[in-house]
Structure formats: structure tokens, C-alpha cells
Amino acid sequence: MSELNDLYQETILEHNKNPRNFREIEGADKQAVGNNPLCGDALRVFVRMDGDTVDDVAFKGSGCAISKASASMMTQTLKGKTREEAEAMFHEFQDMVTGKLDVETDENHLGKLKIFSGVLEFPARVKCASLSWHTLNAALSGEDEVSTE
Amino acid sequence: MSDWDVEKIRKDFPVLSQTVNGKPLVYLDNAASSQVPQSVIDRTSKYLAEEHSNIHRGVHYLSQHATTAYEAAREKVKRFINAPDVNCCIFVRGTTEGINLVAHSYGKGFIGEGDEILVSQLEHHSNIIPWQVTAEERGAKLRMIPINDRGEIMIEEYDKLLNERTKIVAVSHVSNSLGTVNPIKEMIATAHKLGVPVCVDAAQSVPHFPVDVQDLDADFYVFSGHKMFGPTGSGVMYGKREWLDKMPPYQTGGSQIRTVSFEKTTYAPLPAKFEAGTPAIAAGIGLGAAIDYLNSIDFAAAAAHEHDLLEYATARLADIPGIKITGTAAEKASVLSFTIENVHPHDIGTILDQQGIAVRAGHHCAQPVMQFFDVPATARASFAFYNTREEVDKLADAVQKVIEVFA
Numbered sequence: 001m002s003e004l005n006d007l008y009q010e011t012i013l014e015h016n017k018n019p020r021n022f023r024e025i026e027g028a029d030k031q032a033v034g035n036n037p038l039c040g041d042a043l044r045v046f047v048r049m050d051g052d053t054v055d056d057v058a059f060k061g062s063g064c065a066i067s068k069a070s071a072s073m074m075t076q077t078l079k080g081k082t083r084e085e086a087e088a089m090f091h092e093f094q095d096m097v098t099g100k101l102d103v104e105t106d107e108n109h110l111g112k113l114k115i116f117s118g119v120l121e122f123p124a125r126v127k128c129a130s131l132s133w134h135t136l137n138a139a140l141s142g143e144d145e146v147s148t149e
Numbered sequence: 150m151s152d153w154d155v156e157k158i159r160k161d162f163p164v165l166s167q168t169v170n171g172k173p174l175v176y177l178d179n180a181a182s183s184q185v186p187q188s189v190i191d192r193t194s195k196y197l198a199e200e201h202s203n204i205h206r207g208v209h210y211l212s213q214h215a216t217t218a219y220e221a222a223r224e225k226v227k228r229f230i231n232a233p234d235v236n237c238c239i240f241v242r243g244t245t246e247g248i249n250l251v252a253h254s255y256g257k258g259f260i261g262e263g264d265e266i267l268v269s270q271l272e273h274h275s276n277i278i279p280w281q282v283t284a285e286e287r288g289a290k291l292r293m294i295p296i297n298d299r300g301e302i303m304i305e306e307y308d309k310l311l312n313e314r315t316k317i318v319a320v321s322h323v324s325n326s327l328g329t330v331n332p333i334k335e336m337i338a339t340a341h342k343l344g345v346p347v348c349v350d351a352a353q354s355v356p357h358f359p360v361d362v363q364d365l366d367a368d369f370y371v372f373s374g375h376k377m378f379g380p381t382g383s384g385v386m387y388g389k390r391e392w393l394d395k396m397p398p399y400q401t402g403g404s405q406i407r408t409v410s411f412e413k414t415t416y417a418p419l420p421a422k423f424e425a426g427t428p429a430i431a432a433g434i435g436l437g438a439a440i441d442y443l444n445s446i447d448f449a450a451a452a453a454h455e456h457d458l459l460e461y462a463t464a465r466l467a468d469i470p471g472i473k474i475t476g477t478a479a480e481k482a483s484v485l486s487f488t489i490e491n492v493h494p495h496d497i498g499t500i501l502d503q504q505g506i507a508v509r510a511g512h513h514c515a516q517p518v519m520q521f522f523d524v525p526a527t528a529r530a531s532f533a534f535y536n537t538r539e540e541v542d543k544l545a546d547a548v549q550k551v552i553e554v555f556a
């Protein structure tokens with residue numbers, strides 16, 4: 001079960017149980033829905049900007065432990081970041097879960113989010129981990145809907 | 150199950166003897182696709198190694214040989230489902246293609262403005278969307294036959310929905326998401342009182358029990374080879390001649406014509422009319438071999454063994470606190486769909502996979518069923534006659550482990 005423990009680490013299980021910022025944002029200036037057609041999961045990401053800075057970010061929806069924990073930790077990380085920083089993190093995260101970025105050797109700003117590098121061993125779950133980030137990216141770019149397929 | 154030697158049967162399926170993630174494979178995803186016995190692999194390889202050529206075209210030795218083998222497979226299909234006429238067994242790529250064929254060609258021939266198409270709430274997307282498209286194209290209305298809390302079609306509602314505008318009923322013999330066995334013989338009889346034909350999605354029935362399309366009086370009966378121990382790319386659309394003769398072709402092109410000029414084409418007789426282009430010859434011959442295999446075992450004992458597994462698994466899982474079984478119809482085959490409180494089915498699927506256990510986690514291409522039960526997805530174990538009670542025990546233990554991880 002060693003690989004499994006890489007995936008379902010304590011932190012991920014805890015965020016799954018108690019997702020942070022699991023709420024709507026009244027009057028959010030940006031929001032988008034992300035669909036994972038493979039499993040029918042959907043989540044909505046809300047963003048409120050203060051100028052160029054992410055003032056508040058939250059999410060609602062249904063999903064597996066990986067997608068929920070990923071969304072939860074994403075919202076924690078993004079508050080206070082500029083739009084540019086948020087987009088850069090989206091790309092780093094995406095590169096990590098698709099194996100293009102090695103969190104041990106390549107420079108990155110992922111911090112706690114490195115925990116999701118474990119999904120590399122579980123190709124079927126990569127989209128679960130990246131759903132919230134794709135949704136965030138869509139929201140920031142002014143699209144209202146995105147799909148992982 | 151003394152009259153079913155499962156260990157002996159397992160030896161016929163080479164895939165089953167491997168290990169996955171360091172554990173012996175426990176293959177419980179048979180409803181998605183079943184495994185293939187050595188005899189089917191051998192027959193398909195022999196064809197590719199020794200007999201391959203295009204069919205129905207060459208006068209040369211190999212072409213004749215391939216044609217004979219392919220047509221022999223069709224004859225096996227006919228006997229397997231007791232079709233009245235071998236030429237009414239149309240080879241298709243699978244259930245999806247077969248239903249698209251019926252929806253398109255029957256729709257074009259017989260469905261018009263204001264007509265109605267009845268589809269049950271239990272259906273796989275491939276028995277919903279083609280009808281949706283046909284309804285839209287023909288200006289017809291798609292109406293849904295509802296299910297009850299056990300996942301059974303509400304027959305009283307079906308009777309009420311049928312009317313003189315109904316042009317076809319599309320219903321599965323066995324539901325892939327819940328395992329419900331639908332009373333299709335009765336449903337067909339009711340529809341026929343109004344002269345309405347019935348298209349049966351048989352993807353999940355033919356692998357599990359003997360079928361007689363004449364006894365059922367089915368107008369169309371459609372299934373996939375890869376769910377009945379045959380290769381992918383093989384499948385059958387059986388249709389009554391009275392409909393097939395009057396329906397326009399689905400795809401058009403080579404092999405399905407009588408004469409062609411730029412002014413007019415006349416079509417070949419059945420089955421060629423519905424089989425444009427070079428078919429999946431190896432797959433079709435492999436399907437024939439799968440039928441030979443099913444004829445070589447005691448299919449009734451196999452069905453009894455599967456039923457025992459389903460009941461045993463249902464009892465084992467029902468015993469675990471926090472588990473909910475979705476689909477509790479009185480008549481079920483092969484499928485056990487379940488959810489665990491506060492655990493997403495995908496997480497169940499991944500953790501089971503680490504134990505070497507293959508199940509399906511998702512909406513099973515039946516989102517209306519998921520919506521009805523108000524779940525985004527379920528985990529689904531589906532059994533074949535080569536599964537064992539020990540495998541069910543492993544499933545139950547692994548499910549217990551999932552609950553511990555998420556406790």
C-alpha cells in the first residue's frame with residue numbers, strides 16, 4: 001500500500017473531510033464551472049479580485065477526495081496572490097501532475113501543493129487533481145465553463 | 150455450486166492468472182467488458198495468420214475462405230439467439246453502432262412529426278442519445294418511462310405512456326448500472342397490442358443467460374461481442390425482416406449495393422444492405438468462437454453460479470456499516486452498484502485497484518439513473534461465471550479497508 005499512502009496522505013484526507021473555503025462568494029466577480037465528464041463531477045470556483053490581487057477564492061461542488069482536497073488547498077494558497085502569480089501556479093501545478101515538472105529538482109512555488117505529485121502514479125486520477133485549477137484558470141480568463149476532456 | 154467447476158473454467162481465460170499491483174487480479178468489471186477465453190484468441194489468431202482476406206469480393210481461395218468463416222459466425226449468432234433468419238443478424242461494431250443504426254434507419258422510415266419514442270429511465274447513454282437525435286431530426290418527442298426506488302421500470306406508467314403516437318420503445322434487457330432485469334417479454338407484448346415495435350439493448354443480457362428472440366418477440370435485439378467473451382469491434386443487430394426490409398440503409402458504400410449508377414443505386418438484400426464497407430472480419434469470427442465457447446459450457450450452471458455470487462456479494466456488502474447498495478430490484482443479473490457514506494466512488498476504485506481488484510467507478514454512462522438516485526456516481530462490481538466467492542471476500546475486505554482509510 002505504499003503508493004496508495006503517497007496518494008491518500010493524511011493532509012489530503014483531512015482536507016477532503018474539512019474542505020477550506022467550501023462556500024459561495026456573494027458577488028464574486030469571476031466564477032466558472034469545471035466538469036469532469038468521466039465521472040460526472042462538477043465544481044464551481046468563485047473569485048473576488050481586489051485590483052489585481054485575489055482577495056477571496058472559494059469553491060462548491062461534488063467530487064472525490066483528490067479533487068476536493070486539491071480545490072481546498074488551492075483556495076488556501078491563492079489568497080493574496082496576484083493574477084499573474086495565480087496563473088503561474090496553475091501552470092506549475094499542471095506541469096507537476098503531468099510529469100513535466102519534478103518538484104524535487106525543478107524550481108517551483110508549489111509549497112504544500114507538492115503533495116499532489118503522488119497522482120503521477122495514478123494516471124486515472126490526474127484530472128481529479130487538476131480540475132479545480134483548470135476551473136480557476138477558466139474563471140480568471142473570463143470563461144464560465146471548462147471540461148477536463 | 151457443486152456442478153460448476155470454476156477453477157477449471159478460470160484456466161480458459163489467460164488474463165485471469167496475472168497479478169496486478171502485486172496481488173492476484175480480481176476482475177469485477179465484466180459489465181464494462183468481459184475477458185476472452187483462449188479458444189477465441191486462438192481462432193482470431195488463426196484467421197489473421199492463415200485465412201485473412203477481404204470477404205464477399207474475391208474469387209480467390211483466401212477470400213472464399215474468409216467469407217465462409219465470417220458467414221459461419223453469423224450462422225452461430227442466429228442459433229445462439231434463435232433468430233428465425235440468419236440474414237436478419239446484422240454484424241455491427243457493437244451495441245452503440247447497432248442502436249444508432251436502428252434509431253437512424255427506423256427513424257427515417259417510420260418516425261415523423263408529432264410521433265413519440267419511449268425510452269426507459271434506466272438506459273445507458275447509447276440507448277438514449279441516438280433516440281434524442283432521431284426525435285430532434287424527425288420532430289418527434291422523446292418520452293421517459295420512469296423507474297421506482299428499487300430501480301425497476303414502473304410498468305403501470307409504461308402502459309399509460311404507450312399510445313397511438315408511439316412509434317418505438319427502446320429498453321434494455323438488463324441495466325448496466327443497476328443490474329435490473331426488465332420484464333421485456335411483457336413489455337413487448339403490450340407494445341405489440343398497439344403495433345409498436347421494441348428495440349432491446351441486450352448488451353448486458355446475452356453474457357448472462359440464454360436468449361430466444363422469437364420467444365421474446367423482440368423487433369430489434371442489439372448486443373456487443375466484447376461483453377460476451379468475444380473481441381471488441383464485434384456486435385449484432387438482430388431485426389425482424391418485416392422492419393429491416395422497409396428501413397433505408399444506415400451507412401452506404403461498398404458491399405451493400407445491387408447496382409450503382411450516378412442516377413440511382415439499388416441496395417443489396419439483407420444482411421448486406423446494412424453492412425457497408427469492409428467489416429471487422431477477425432472480430433466477427435472471434436464472436437463466433439465466443440459463441441462456440443458458451444455452447445461448450447453448461448450455461449445454465451454458469452448463470453446459477455453468477456446468481457450465487459451476486460447474492461453472496463450483496464449479503465457481504467450489506468453487512469458492512471456505511472455501505473448503500475443502489476438498485477435492489479427483485480430480478481437482477483450480475484451487477485452490484487454501491488456507495489460508501491462520505492467516500493467518492495473514484496476513491497473506492499483507486500483503493501480497490503491497489504488490492505488488485507478491478508471495479509468500475511463512475512456514472513456508468515447512465516447519468517439519468519445517477520440523477521434519480523441522487524448520487525454523482527457509484528462503484529460497481531459486476532460478475533462473470535469465472536468469478537469466485539473468494540474474490541467476493543476480497544472485495545468485501547478491501548471495501549472495509551476503504552472505510553478505514555476514510556474513517
Ligand SMILES: Cc1ncc(COP(=O)(O)O)c(C=O)c1O
Pocket residue numbers: 180181242243244245246273275276321323324325350352353373514
Ligand atoms: C446496457 C448497455 N448498453 C449499451 C452499451 C454500449 O456498448 P458498446 O460500448 O459495446 O457499444 C453498454 C456498454 O457499455 C451497456 O452496458
